[in-house]
Amino acid sequence: MTIKDLISSSFNILRTHRLRSFLTILGIVIGVMTIIAILSLVQGLNRSVEEQIQSLGSNTIFVQRFSWGTGRMDIQEIAKRKEITIDDAWAIARLPAVDKVAPQRNANISSLNYQGRTAKQVEVTGSTPDLQYTTNYSIESGRFINQEDYNRKGQVCCVGGYIVDNLFPTEDPVGKYININGKRTLIIGVLGRKGSFFGQSQDNVIIIPLSTFNKIFPKPIGMQAVFSGISIQVLPKSAKHLEPAIDQIRELMRRRRGLGYDKPDDFGINTQESLREIYKNISNIAFIVMIGVAAISLLVGGIGIMNIMLVAVSERTREIGLRKAVGASTRNILYQFLFEAVMLSIIGGIIGTLLGVGIGKIVSAVSPLSAAVPVWTVFLGIGFSAAVGIFFGIYPANRAAQLNPIDALRYE
Amino acid sequence: MLIQTENLTRHYTIGTYVVQALRGVSLAIENGEYIAITGPSGSGKSTLMHLLGCLDLPTSGKYLLSNTDVTSLSDLELSRLRNQSIGFVFQTFNLLPRVTVMKNVELPLLYAGIDSRIRNEKIEAILERVGLAHRKTHCPNELSGGEMQRVAVARALINNPQVVFADEPTGNLDSKTGKEIMTLFNEIAQEGNTIILVTHDPNIAGYARRQIKMLDGQILEDTK
Numbered sequence: 001m002t003i004k005d006l007i008s009s010s011f012n013i014l015r016t017h018r019l020r021s022f023l024t025i026l027g028i029v030i031g032v033m034t035i036i037a038i039l040s041l042v043q044g045l046n047r048s049v050e051e052q053i054q055s056l057g058s059n060t061i062f063v064q065r066f067s068w069g070t071g072r073m074d075i076q077e078i079a080k081r082k083e084i085t086i087d088d089a090w091a092i093a094r095l096p097a098v099d100k101v102a103p104q105r106n107a108n109i110s111s112l113n114y115q116g117r118t119a120k121q122v123e124v125t126g127s128t129p130d131l132q133y134t135t136n137y138s139i140e141s142g143r144f145i146n147q148e149d150y151n152r153k154g155q156v157c158c159v160g161g162y163i164v165d166n167l168f169p170t171e172d173p174v175g176k177y178i179n180i181n182g183k184r185t186l187i188i189g190v191l192g193r194k195g196s197f198f199g200q201s202q203d204n205v206i207i208i209p210l211s212t213f214n215k216i217f218p219k220p221i222g223m224q225a226v227f228s229g230i231s232i233q234v235l236p237k238s239a240k241h242l243e244p245a246i247d248q249i250r251e252l253m254r255r256r257r258g259l260g261y262d263k264p265d266d267f268g269i270n271t272q273e274s275l276r277e278i279y280k281n282i283s284n285i286a287f288i289v290m291i292g293v294a295a296i297s298l299l300v301g302g303i304g305i306m307n308i309m310l311v312a313v314s315e316r317t318r319e320i321g322l323r324k325a326v327g328a329s330t331r332n333i334l335y336q337f338l339f340e341a342v343m344l345s346i347i348g349g350i351i352g353t354l355l356g357v358g359i360g361k362i363v364s365a366v367s368p369l370s371a372a373v374p375v376w377t378v379f380l381g382i383g384f385s386a387a388v389g390i391f392f393g394i395y396p397a398n399r400a401a402q403l404n405p406i407d408a409l410r411y412e
Numbered sequence: 413m414l415i416q417t418e419n420l421t422r423h424y425t426i427g428t429y430v431v432q433a434l435r436g437v438s439l440a441i442e443n444g445e446y447i448a449i450t451g452p453s454g455s456g457k458s459t460l461m462h463l464l465g466c467l468d469l470p471t472s473g474k475y476l477l478s479n480t481d482v483t484s485l486s487d488l489e490l491s492r493l494r495n496q497s498i499g500f501v502f503q504t505f506n507l508l509p510r511v512t513v514m515k516n517v518e519l520p521l522l523y524a525g526i527d528s529r530i531r532n533e534k535i536e537a538i539l540e541r542v543g544l545a546h547r548k549t550h551c552p553n554e555l556s557g558g559e560m561q562r563v564a565v566a567r568a569l570i571n572n573p574q575v576v577f578a579d580e581p582t583g584n585l586d587s588k589t590g591k592e593i594m595t596l597f598n599e600i601a602q603e604g605n606t607i608i609l610v611t612h613d614p615n616i617a618g619y620a621r622r623q624i625k626m627l628d629g630q631i632l633e634d635t636k
């Protein structure tokens with residue numbers, strides 16, 4: 001019996017039981033489809049999250065009242081902490097490992113209007129000129145806010161591409177006035193585009209001097225202040241200065257906030273790395289859930305295959321007896337039935353892979369999530385299904401192989 | 413000497429109950445013999461045939477096939493032996509359904525590991541021999557009983573075995589087609605093949621040159 005003979009005889013059997021074979025492989029199809037679809041989406045997600053994290057400015061440090069993380073935050077406790085101040089920022093700016101510093105505050109305005117057009121949910125950032133370096137802003141036209149704008153609390157702003165698209169589709173926004181929180185504000189520059197993240201445009205921003213921001217946005221009170229107070233973006237002198245800068249900032253901040261040596265930090269020093277950490281935690285959970293789902297459906301699929309193979313063995317008992325009578329060895333019969341089981345599961349694996357890739361493609365076409373299908377996931381899907389076929393096929397195949405020829409021939 | 417047995421026994425144990433299907437059978441069969449084993453139902457004809465055909469092993473006794481001790485062979489060696497030296501024809505034909513006549517006849521060649529070109533030549537020749545060349549692409553459910561049994565005979569002969577066993581080969585056929593099948597066996601015997609057929613029909617047994625009568629698991633009479 002050559003492999004070719006085995007394949008053609010297995011195909012014959014599967015063809016004669018089309019519906020049954022299809023139903024049997026459904027579990028495998030669903031299992032492999034889930035694995036491939038989720039893997040490709042997670043891959044795509046990883047990629048865009050990494051791009052977003054990179055776009056924050058690769059070495060930028062964020063000094064805030066709280067640390068980023070997925071653990072539980074005690075907001076009551078954080079609310080009691082001292083605020084981060086602009087003076088903290090200037091003190092940090094003098095540290096030896098630090099290059100640029102930009103304190104910032106943020107607010108969200110629900111709609112921004114210009115000549116009957118509207119941009120919704122606009123993020124307004126108040127900061128200082130060095131924000132351009134700490135956040136990696138490029139300028140498309142006009143200029144960024146400068147020190148003079150800051151000093152005179154000028155009613156000037158830079159706008160992101162989303163605002164240009166929605167409010168100034170045909171004209172140059174530079175030199176025009178928009179109304180921010182009731183104040184007529186001159187547009188002095190247009191920011192380079194940063195793209196979108198999870199369908200949320202990153203270009204839906206307006207940047208104004210922090211001094212102006214403090215004038216037109218009231219100081220937040222209570223719980224609200226926890227997340228909308230000042231945070232400081234810090235750019236170290238170089239990548240090598242990242243760790244020293246963090247240490248120096250920690251020491252400085254502890255001193256400025258009068259923390260005893262036995263007290264924990266009452267502020268957060270956050271970096272890209274902290275974001276990666278958070279994302280890793282979330283995606284690890286997603287990964288474990290995925291493995292669970294896939295494992296369960298592969299298990300169900302495998303049991304289905306085992307079941308149908310046991311049925312096949314008992315249906316074809318006489319055939320097994322006949323095959324043995326004309327010269328099939330125990331091993332020939334074992335391989336024959338194992339081959340059928342593996343073939344079933346691999347067909348399921350291939351269909352599942354195609355569907356999974358298809359789902360990834362559809363999701364990335366209709367949603368902001370992007371899917372990437374690395375070749376190894378395809379091999380993984382098919383390899384996994386083959387393994388399931390072998391694992392759950394071996395018992396029925398062995399049962400067939402061990403049949404005694406005369407018992408098998410007598411079987412009715 | 414093709415077949416030599418000494419005091420073959422075969423007991424079946426069902427729970428605590430032991431059926432003595434064969435109780436000491438000693439036989440000698442030469443190459444080219446044409447033998448009918450007869451006897452009433454339950455006398456052990458099929459049991460003996462299964463032992464001689466290496467489908468089953470004796471409880472005790474000795475069996476030499478072409479001077480090899482069958483009881484000492486491994487599973488793999490036994491399957492080789494069944495493939496190369498033995499052909500079977502069953503009462504119920506035992507053809508694979510949904511598979512063409514050619515594919516049915518091909519089966520022993522597949523297990524013999526024979527090249528596909530040679531396989532096709534052999535299949536053509538043997539189907540010609542049993543008069544079914546025109547039916548080779550048909551499936552068993554498109555054939556008559558007599559035709560199915562011819563396919564089974566072709567399958568039994570395809571590897572040129574040393575001996576062909578037939579257990580009630582006409583049992584499921586009407587008397588006319590039964591006769592046709594027996595004519596085929598006669599021709600095959602004339603060509604020098606060894607045939608051992610099991611039957612309880614004295615007319616059928618009459619075709620053979622040597623008759624072995626069995627009763628209660630023993631040989632009652634041997635016309636040798």
Ligand SMILES: Nc1ncnc2c1ncn2[C@@H]1O[C@H](COP(=O)(O)OP(=O)(O)OP(=O)(O)O)[C@@H](O)[C@H]1O
Nearest residue numbers: 424426431433452453454455456457458459460612
């Ligand atoms: N697998 C088995 N398990 C238990 N008893 C068996 C088995 N096979 C055969 N026997 C018993 O052994 C005895 C001989 O059976 P065997 O089939 O050899 O008879 P036979 O001569 O071929 O009969 P028939 O003409 O009806 O085919 C019978 O009593 C039968 O019931």
Ligand SMILES: [Mg+2]
Nearest residue numbers: 457458459579
């Ligand atoms: Mg019988």
